Amino acid sequence: MNLVIDIGNTLTKVATIDSGKIINVDKYEVLSAKILDDIIIAHTPSKAIVSSVGNADEQVIKHLEKIVPTIIFDSTVRIPITNLYKTPQTLGLDRVAAVVGASSLYPSANLLVIDSGTAITYDLINEKGEYLGGAISPGIALRFKSLHQNTAKLPLLQRVDRYELVGASTTECIESGVLNGIIGEVDHYINLLKENYPSLKVVITGGDADFFVNKLKNSIFAHQNLVIMGLNRILDFNAQ
Secondary structure (H helix, E strand, O other), rough: OOOEEEOOOOEEEEEEEEEOEEEEEEEEEOOHHHHHHHHHHHHOOEEEEEOOOOOOOOOHHHHHHOOEEEEEEEOOOOOOEOOOOHHHOOOHHHHHHHHHHHHOOOOOOOEEEEOOOOEEEEEEEEOEEEEEEEEEEEEEHHHHHHHOOOOOOOOOOOOOOOOOOOOOOOHHHHHHHHHHHHHHHHHHHEEEEEHHOOEEEEEOOOOOOOHHHHOOOOOEEEEOOOOHHHHHHHHHHHHO
């Protein structure tokens, strides 16, 4: 049994995984030693991995390390793909884990991994298992927030699933610009990559992944726990 901990900017995901199958995933605003103790007693993991893009409580992590053999994931940890990024030390750990997760689901394929959260990240790995890089742009909520914060009168809106192409009110115009714009961006980026990688598979994850299902012209595969799966693959890879 593996214990996978993904510490994000707002929430921490804690997953237990057995033989590659996710048994349970819980989300916490604050991860405590007591929570870890309860999980370990219930599932008795043999090893653990911790990835943090947010603020991790070092005392809680040290507590875990005393109980379960633990890998603290960073740019020095071995991964089962070839990383050709120019500055691997600046590459987001969640981006690496998502790519590893996708490549474990679709081995020997040209893959574009899209993680749609606060930011939208695009990450390309080729059929040789070489990570090439990608792109970063503002996510849906960030685009709404930017319009509100950087203008005098535009309201702060949130994502909706039904919206107009031609807005007849300020609200409808913002929704059209942000949501039609972001769909156009994603489709355009996919189309550009397909010029060089015709067999490209597109895998999407993240909090806004569901928004893009059935809206893009390109076909996609949605996997909500892609980062968790990638971290588990990295943990097993380093245990070999």
